Amino acid sequence: xxxxxxxxxxxxxxxxxxxxxxxxxxxxxxxxxxxxxxxxxxxxxxxxxxxxxxxxxxxxxxxxxxxxxxxxxxxxxxxxxxxxxxxxxxxxxxxxxxxxxxxxxxxxxxxxxxxxxxxxxxxxxxxxxxxxxxxxxxxxxxxxxxxxxxxxxxxxxxxxxxxxxxxxxxxxxxxxxxxxxxxxxxxxxxxxxxxxxxxxxxxxxxxxxxxxxxxxxxxxxxxxxxxxxxxxxxxxxxxxxxxxxxxxxxxxxxxx
Amino acid sequence: xxxxxxxxxxxxxxxxxxxxxxxxxxxxxxxxxxxxxxxxxxxxxxxxxxxxxxxxxxxxxxxxxxxxxxxxxxxxxxxxxxxxxxxxxxxxxxxxxxxxxxxxxxxxxxxxxxxxxxxxxxxxxxxxxxxxxxxxxxxxxxxxxxxxxxxxxxxxxxxxxxxxxxxxxxxxxxxxxxxxxxxxxxxxxxxxxxxxxxxxxxxxxxxxxxxxxxxxxxxxxxxxxxxxxxxxxxxxxxxxxxxxxxxxxxxxxxxxxxxxxxxxxxxxxxxxxxxxxxxxxxx
Numbered sequence: 001x002x003x004x005x006x007x008x009x010x011x012x013x014x015x016x017x018x019x020x021x022x023x024x025x026x027x028x029x030x031x032x033x034x035x036x037x038x039x040x041x042x043x044x045x046x047x048x049x050x051x052x053x054x055x056x057x058x059x060x061x062x063x064x065x066x067x068x069x070x071x072x073x074x075x076x077x078x079x080x081x082x083x084x085x086x087x088x089x090x091x092x093x094x095x096x097x098x099x100x101x102x103x104x105x106x107x108x109x110x111x112x113x114x115x116x117x118x119x120x121x122x123x124x125x126x127x128x129x130x131x132x133x134x135x136x137x138x139x140x141x142x143x144x145x146x147x148x149x150x151x152x153x154x155x156x157x158x159x160x161x162x163x164x165x166x167x168x169x170x171x172x173x174x175x176x177x178x179x180x181x182x183x184x185x186x187x188x189x190x191x192x193x194x195x196x197x198x199x200x201x202x203x204x205x206x207x208x209x210x211x212x213x214x215x216x217x218x219x220x221x222x223x224x225x226x227x228x229x230x231x232x233x234x235x236x237x238x239x240x241x242x243x244x245x246x247x248x249x250x251x252x253x254x255x256x
Numbered sequence: 257x258x259x260x261x262x263x264x265x266x267x268x269x270x271x272x273x274x275x276x277x278x279x280x281x282x283x284x285x286x287x288x289x290x291x292x293x294x295x296x297x298x299x300x301x302x303x304x305x306x307x308x309x310x311x312x313x314x315x316x317x318x319x320x321x322x323x324x325x326x327x328x329x330x331x332x333x334x335x336x337x338x339x340x341x342x343x344x345x346x347x348x349x350x351x352x353x354x355x356x357x358x359x360x361x362x363x364x365x366x367x368x369x370x371x372x373x374x375x376x377x378x379x380x381x382x383x384x385x386x387x388x389x390x391x392x393x394x395x396x397x398x399x400x401x402x403x404x405x406x407x408x409x410x411x412x413x414x415x416x417x418x419x420x421x422x423x424x425x426x427x428x429x430x431x432x433x434x435x436x437x438x439x440x441x442x443x444x445x446x447x448x449x450x451x452x453x454x455x456x457x458x459x460x461x462x463x464x465x466x467x468x469x470x471x472x473x474x475x476x477x478x479x480x481x482x483x484x485x486x487x488x489x490x491x492x493x494x495x496x497x498x499x500x501x502x503x504x505x506x507x508x509x510x511x512x513x514x515x516x517x518x519x520x521x522x523x524x525x526x527x528x529x530x531x532x533x534x535x536x537x538x539x
Contacts, residue, residue, distance in 0.1 A: 100339070125358065129341050130329075138329070222368070236522070242530050244523075256449065
């Protein structure tokens with residue numbers, strides 16, 4: 001038995017390969033003129049949903065992104081990867097959109113779209129919060145399976161067996177559907193969107209809405225007072241040999 | 257302040273990270289209550305919520321362990337409050353420091369919520385003393401049964417080596433090891449040093465070692481006395497996971513590798529020669 005629908009989150013973030021710069025006035029990091037792309041953990045979520053669809057375990061993949069107009073770019077990427085349609089929740093002040101607000105938006109979309117499964121990245125690589133999936137499952141009173149390493153749908157379509165990454169290794173749990181699952185690194189290797197698929201994706205439907213239209217209050221609860229450079233660590237010395245390294249570690253740093 | 261700390265344990269031993277969370281809680285001032293609950297993760301959130309309903313804490317803390325990360329956002333959503341993850345500094349009762357962008361920036365955030373919910377980055381706070389407290393213990397009975405999830409089993413990495421998260425020495429290997437077989441020289445050196453073994457995300461992605469050895473923003477955050485990075489170039493996300501180590505050393509044949517920029521001692525050498533030599537000399 002296949003699942004009817006999955007909602008998949010796609011956040012637009014500064015590309016993982018970009019070295020970020022803190023603004024001199026400490027109000028945030030420089031985002032203008034900086035390459036953005038889909039949050040890598042969300043790419044894993046899109047890939048997993050598309051693979052479930054290809055394996056006839058899922059009928060429809062709906063991708064969602066909350067943010068300014070640029071968020072549509074990551075939705076187009078997700079459509080080119082194989083998602084069926086997209087929902088853009090337009091919100092310009094994305095740096096003030098907290099995981100609680102995003103979870104509330106998704107909770108509302110879940111009411112409208114009635115998915116069996118919501119797949120989200122475990123964290124976004126900008127705020128590193130690691131909260132949205134857990135908050136959403138709390139709001140919905142659904143089961144949750146965070147940090148997924150492997151996801152299997154039971155034959156009766158009523159539960160998932162999820163292997164999770166935990167501190168000391170792996171853990172296996174069964175969760176009742178509907179469920180919220182967050183993805184971890186080793187779940188899969190996301191495909192690249194090919195040019196023909198990017199062209200095809202242009203014809204796929206994309207709906208735009210706003211938190212107000214959805215009737216969701218996303219006003220921030222946290223105030224960002226400042227963003228600063230982390231304390232710098234200065235380079236030490238080069239040693240010439242293994243003997244010198246051992247000597248320094250033993251007698252200078254006293255850590256061996 | 258009156259603070260509740262969720263105690264993460266494995267039905268026998270305390271997760272050492274909890275002692276860091278208790279130390280962080282003591283910095284808030286006021287009473288600190290530790291909540292110990294049995295059961296799996298999914299049933300923990302309702303227990304914390306019942307305790308909050310009964311005692312109206314101003315702060316609820318947990319260590320940013322896999323259990324803390326799993327449970328606390330769920331608690332926050334149920335209370336309709338935002339949450340501050342991975343706190344590395346407490347400036348006041350409502351203002352906290354935390355790393356963003358893989359530790360490439362530090363944010364100072366002020367919470368306007370009635371209840372502040374935080375996870376604490378263990379490496380940023382000393383561990384509270386394990387003994388000598390004067391707390392009383394009381395039973396708190398709740399019916400928090402749920403049937404959303406069923407625990408099936410755990411497959412923990414078995415090792416006689418120290419645990420990565422709280423080892424005083426760590427030897428990590430990167431993609432330059434080239435294969436999982438070659439990674440054995442890292443294990444040998446770690447054993448000669450009494451160290452835990454770690455790895456870069458590149459080595460994990462390449463399949464040389466399991467993910468629970470990954471040091472970095474998306475893996476484990478460590479701060480040992482000695483961190484020895486072998487064949488690791490020093491990608492920003494790796495550095496975010498180990499830059500608070502007391503002493504950092506590296507072995508790398510690429511003199512331009514960024515890891516040299518943050519190392520106290522750098523050895524420019526072929527790791528396949530230097531590592532076995534170092535192991536031999538430390539035995």
